[in-house]
Amino acid sequence: MTTNPSMTMYEWIGGEQTVRQIVEVFYPIVIKNESIGALFPEDIRNVQEKQFLFLTQFLGGPPLYSDQYGHPMMRARHMPFPITKESADAWLSCMEQALIEIGLEEEKREVVLQRLSQPAYHFINKMK
Numbered sequence: 001m002t003t004n005p006s007m008t009m010y011e012w013i014g015g016e017q018t019v020r021q022i023v024e025v026f027y028p029i030v031i032k033n034e035s036i037g038a039l040f041p042e043d044i045r046n047v048q049e050k051q052f053l054f055l056t057q058f059l060g061g062p063p064l065y066s067d068q069y070g071h072p073m074m075r076a077r078h079m080p081f082p083i084t085k086e087s088a089d090a091w092l093s094c095m096e097q098a099l100i101e102i103g104l105e106e107e108k109r110e111v112v113l114q115r116l117s118q119p120a121y122h123f124i125n126k127m128k
């Protein structure tokens with residue numbers, strides 16, 4: 001993945017600056033998405049900030065989310081929302097668009113999307 005094996009994915013993609021850009025660009029895309037947009041609140045800033053904290057730690061940066069909110073229990077936190085395979089595909093597709101929009105190079109996009117597809121499909125909690 002990286003030339004330096006001690007580097008985290010977080011560092012490899014550009015650290016805080018990149019994660020900030022991702023959440024800024026990702027949610028406006030999500031909100032407009034036909035399949036998952038309606039699940040999100042109108043004022044997205046709170047979700048954006050939590051996602052900044054979570055993605056930072058998920059990609060190997062400092063544990064910002066856990067410092068504030070304790071154990072992430074992300075699947076449980078998504079239980080109130082119906083998430084199908086289609087929702088997970090839509091979420092990942094919005095993320096891919098965001099990564100393209102911020103100009104992340106293809107190899108890095110693929111690695112990040114691969115990593116995020118694990119929780120995305122794990123959060124599926126509804127058949128159809």
Ligand code: HEM
Binds near residue numbers: 036041083087088123
């Ligand atoms: C699989 C498709 C997904 C859907 C449909 C989805 C949808 C949602 C929704 C509706 C919320 C709550 C918004 C609110 O507070 O009202 C939420 C919160 C959140 N999601 Fe997702 N999500 C998905 C995947 C993911 C993935 C893959 C990640 C991280 C890798 C993630 C991270 C988060 C975080 C950090 C929050 C905030 C949790 C908190 O309240 O502390 N989500 N998501």
